[in-house]
Amino acid sequence: MLVSLLKMTTVNRVQDRETESGRHIIQDDKSPSLGCFGWFIIFIAIIITIGFLPVTIFMCIKIVREYERAVIFRLGRIVDKKPKGPGIFFVLPCTDTFRKVDLRTVTFDIPAQEFLTKDSVTVSVDGVVYFRVFDPICSVVNVSNSDHATRLLAQTTLRNVLGTKNLSELLSDREGISNSMQIALDEATGVWGIKVERVEIKDVKLPLQLQRAMAAEAEATREARAKVIAAEGEMNASRALKEASLVMAESPSALQLRYLQTLNNIAAERNSTIIFPLPIDIIQHFISKRD
Numbered sequence: 580m581l582v583s584l585l586k587m588t589t590v591n592r593v594q595d596r597e598t599e600s601g602r603h604i605i606q607d608d609k610s611p612s613l614g615c616f617g618w619f620i621i622f623i624a625i626i627i628t629i630g631f632l633p634v635t636i637f638m639c640i641k642i643v644r645e646y647e648r649a650v651i652f653r654l655g656r657i658v659d660k661k662p663k664g665p666g667i668f669f670v671l672p673c674t675d676t677f678r679k680v681d682l683r684t685v686t687f688d689i690p691a692q693e694f695l696t697k698d699s700v701t702v703s704v705d706g707v708v709y710f711r712v713f714d715p716i717c718s719v720v721n722v723s724n725s726d727h728a729t730r731l732l733a734q735t736t737l738r739n740v741l742g743t744k745n746l747s748e749l750l751s752d753r754e755g756i757s758n759s760m761q762i763a764l765d766e767a768t769g770v771w772g773i774k775v776e777r778v779e780i781k782d783v784k785l786p787l788q789l790q791r792a793m794a795a796e797a798e799a800t801r802e803a804r805a806k807v808i809a810a811e812g813e814m815n816a817s818r819a820l821k822e823a824s825l826v827m828a829e830s831p832s833a834l835q836l837r838y839l840q841t842l843n844n845i846a847a848e849r850n851s852t853i854i855f856p857l858p859i860d861i862i863q864h865f866i867s868k869r870d
Contacts, residue, residue, distance in 0.1 A: 617654050624671045638672045643679060648715040651677045662715040680715035684776060687730055691784070694738050700746045703784040706760075708733045709777040710768070717772030725771050729764075733778075736763050753780045 628635045643649045643664035651658040651668070653675050662680065670677060691705040710729055712718045718725040740760050741749060749756070757778045764775040785793075827833045 620654065621671065621674055624674045628672060635672055639669055640667060641670055641677065642667050646681060646683045648680050648682060649677045650680060650715050650719045651675055657716060657720070660716070678719050680712055680718055682712055682715070684709055684711045685726065687726075687733075688781075689730075689733050689737055691782075692734060692738050692741075694742055696741070696749060697743060697745045700789065701786060702741070702746065702749065704737065704741055704749070704780060705782055706733075706737060706757075706778060706780045708764070708775065710764075710773050710775045712772055713774045714772030717770065722771045725768075725773055728771065729768055729773055729775075732767055733760075733764060736760055736767075739763075749783060756780060 628639060641649065643666070645665045648662035648664045649668060650662050651670060653671070658675070663677075686707060686709050689706040689708060691703045693701060693703045696702055708729070712725065722728050737760065740756060740763065744752075744756065757780055760778040761775055764778065768775055827837065
């Protein structure tokens, strides 16, 4: 019983701590009040705006386009915890400031990065990244310059990812490398309110000596393959000639017909004089009659 009571008390204490921490988080999420002095400044700004209304109307009304959002800061704090727009919105002069955030997809080129592959080959690779802002408030509050930060992160991620690949993997598996880079960038930039939509490897530049070595290796491989194919063809041709000689040995007239066919082919291809030898069998026939 004592052990069970101790367990129950520890569980209750843990639950109390969790609820206290949850309450603390909720309280942190709530925006603190402006205070008396803050409300006094806002009240004065409203009075000035109403007093100089024909002039201040152009200072109070702002417009953002369909692809833009405005993050408004009132005395340094975000108003309503959500961006304004698209369309017309109202700001107080002297107390409110705002920043426009573009929600369209942005494209930038990754400069050529020189690095060593896993098999110690110096390679220069460049790429292109497509990203967009999905949370304007995080892109303004959590990072000073989200565009510049994403560019620098893309360069370092490109070097880190490609440094773990061999040269053959780099040349053949570009799609897999692009997907791994996109996942790594998306995880890092999610806190900044940025979504990396696509990453592509544009060009892989190899040293000139390495290009020559790879070309020589490929040429030697093709020559060896050609020699093997030629040897196989000669072997098949010799077998066919052997079978043909066995067939002609059974019939001597077949050899004469083959000889005449060869002469016919020579005469058809070239205009030349052909010396036609007299078959020995015919001479033997006449010699036998004379005797």
